[in-house]
Amino acid sequence: MKALDDGISLILTIEPLVNMKCTTKMFSMILPSTPDRSFTASFQMDPKFFTQFTCNYYHYAIIPLGDLYLLMLDMQRRGFFALTLNLSEHFNDRRVVAALEFHTYGDEEKLSLAMLPNFMSKNEEDVGEIDYTYFVSIEIEDFRNLVKEFKNEDEVRVVLTNSYVKLSFGRKVIILTTMV
Numbered sequence: 001m002k003a004l005d006d007g008i009s010l011i012l013t014i015e016p017l018v019n020m021k022c023t024t025k026m027f028s029m030i031l032p033s034t035p036d037r038s039f040t041a042s043f044q045m046d047p048k049f050f051t052q053f054t055c056n057y058y059h060y061a062i063i064p065l066g067d068l069y070l071l072m073l074d075m076q077r078r079g080f081f082a083l084t085l086n087l088s089e090h091f092n093d094r095r096v097v098a099a100l101e102f103h104t105y106g107d108e109e110k111l112s113l114a115m116l117p118n119f120m121s122k123n124e125e126d127v128g129e130i131d132y133t134y135f136v137s138i139e140i141e142d143f144r145n146l147v148k149e150f151k152n153e154d155e156v157r158v159v160l161t162n163s164y165v166k167l168s169f170g171r172k173v174i175i176l177t178t179m180v
Helices: 002-012 065-077 140-150
Strands: 017-022 027-031 041-045 059-064 082-087 096-103 111-117 157-160 164-169 172-177
Touching: 002 027, 002 041, 002 065, 002 140, 059 065, 065 096, 065 111, 140 164, 140 172
Parallel strands: none
Antiparallel strands: 017 027, 017 059, 027 041, 082 096, 096 111, 157 164, 164 172
């Protein structure tokens, strides 16, 4: 649940509603571009990041991240550390996109249920397949700091080499070097 917490908390610094997409190969939260935001961002988790991942149908919805994040924090405070997200095309109420099951660890496993609302939208947006030929992996705290730095910037220039990533905006330059 930690990776999802981190992803949600970062996206919340930009937008409270997110396009959620789940396919047989990927779980994604997508922020489409808007007139005020000229970029599309995506937080994606492929099956290897889950204890168990099964998705037999394409699912798409607009979800309120703030509500989900607060619920996840509350459940963690109460001792629930595993999350099962049940998506179904068969929900009778189209305003509900998923049932959330929070689980505890240990001898006496407990379960708590919650529903995740769906904010219907006609504007489905996809970032497509990501080319992983060139990519950067950084620690979550470093990424949080970068998001804070970029929050008010319209444009960030990125230079990627074999030994560093250089990010520049305005007069500020941040260089991330490779770690061995």
